[in-house]
Amino acid sequence: MEQAKVLIHIGYHKTATSALQKQLFSASDGPFASPHGEQKYVLSNRFVLPQPLTFDSSAIREQYADFLETSRNSGKVAVFSHERFSGYPASGGFDSPMIAQRLKQTFPEAHVLIVFREQLSSILSMYSQYITDGGHKSLKGYLAQIEPMMRRVPMFSPDFYRYDRLFKYYQTLFGPERVHGLTYEQFVQDSDAFVSRLCKSLDISSPQCAFVKTNTKRSQSFQVLQRGVNRIFSNNQLSTGALIPFPYATRRFGKLSGPISRIFPKGLDQMLEQRMAKLVAAQFEGTFAESNANLQELTGLQLDNYGYQLPPDAH
Structure with a gap:
């Protein structure tokens, strides 16, 4: 019996993953089907969180048997999409190879989408x-x-952003012809062309999809306040030892980002953003050039068109 076509979308983080998940992969009239809709945490619970000696790919595959059959019968691509599959940037993506292996064990027939x-x-x-x-x-x-x-303990590492390594690893696991790379910048410039390229690689018809922005960028001024709230009240894995632990302090204060952000002048935000951009540019000058050259060769993407670091001879 013919199997359902499967697509695993692993992120990266901050590459329009929410828009793709909510407006493309979960669209009822589109060519894709998503097993959990808005409740994507189920994917993290099943593929990311289990300890290495407790993960059971056969049991998880069985949990998706009905979903895969329904997708096959309806002619849709079954999509398993979660940016956590690529690792977590603040912890250097330490578990990304393990997650890749789990996905391969569970869905060996899958295509893989990685967005840079x-x-x-x-x-x-x-x-x-x-x-x-x-x-x-x-x-x-x-x-x-x-x-x-x-x-x-895991921590930030620039190696997480050397994209060619994880891309090549997925090619090793799934085969070069089933691992597809696109860029966030392509999506921003022309989302229709982005979706068309993806669908062409999967040999399916491309839908019309008018994307609506899903996540509103917070002002840097507000984030300075949020940091203070997190330090004093938040007690989670990213900020331990709160002086005055308060349940869900981060989330509750975050809901005020809209009205509070309007208090601060735009000039202050611009100054903070420029200062941060200058710091990052100085610290990582040329750091990713060689990796991007390798990625460009692996994917055929013209990364110099999108401002990626490249060696002088790779332009």
């Missing part, structure tokens, strides 16, 4: 997300590699 974003932009965007998630460190503190020779 220019590294400096991605680091800044993910730092803001780190604060939204509950972190309290300054940008310098977030990027610092404390006791780099010890590595007792």
Whole structure:
């Protein structure tokens, strides 16, 4: 019996994953089917969180048997999409190879979609997300590699942003012809062309999809306040040891981002953003050029069109 066509979308973070998940992969009239809709945490619970000796790919595959059969009967591509599949940036993506192996064990027939974003932009965007998630460190503190020779716990690492390594690893697992790379910048410039390229690689018809922005960027001024709230009240994995632990403090204060952000002048936000961008540019000047050259060769993407670092001879 013919199997359902399967697509695994692993992120990266901050590459329009929410828009793709909510407006493309879960659209009832589109060519894709998503097993959990808005409740994508189920994928993390099943593929990311289990301890290595407790993961059972056969049991998980059985849990999706009905979904795969329904997808096959309806002619839809079964999509398993979660940006956590690529690892977590603040912890250096330490578990991304393990997650890749689990996905391969469970869905060996799958195609894989990996969406990249220019590294400096991605680091800044993910730092803001780190604060939204509950972190309290300054940008310098977030990027610092404390006791780099010890590595007792996962931490930020620029290796996470050397995209060619994970892309090549997925090619090794699933085969080069079934691993597809696109960029966030392509989506921003022309989402229709982005979707068309994806669908062409899967040999399916491309739907019409008018994407609506799903996540509103928080002002940097508000994030400075959020950091203070996280340090004092938040007690989670990104900010431990709260002075005054308060349940869901990060989330509750975050709901005020709209009205509070309007208090601050735009000039202050621009100054903060420029300062952060300057710091990141100085710290990672040329860091990702060789990796991007390799990625460009592996994917055929013209990364120089989107501002990615490249060696002089790779342009």
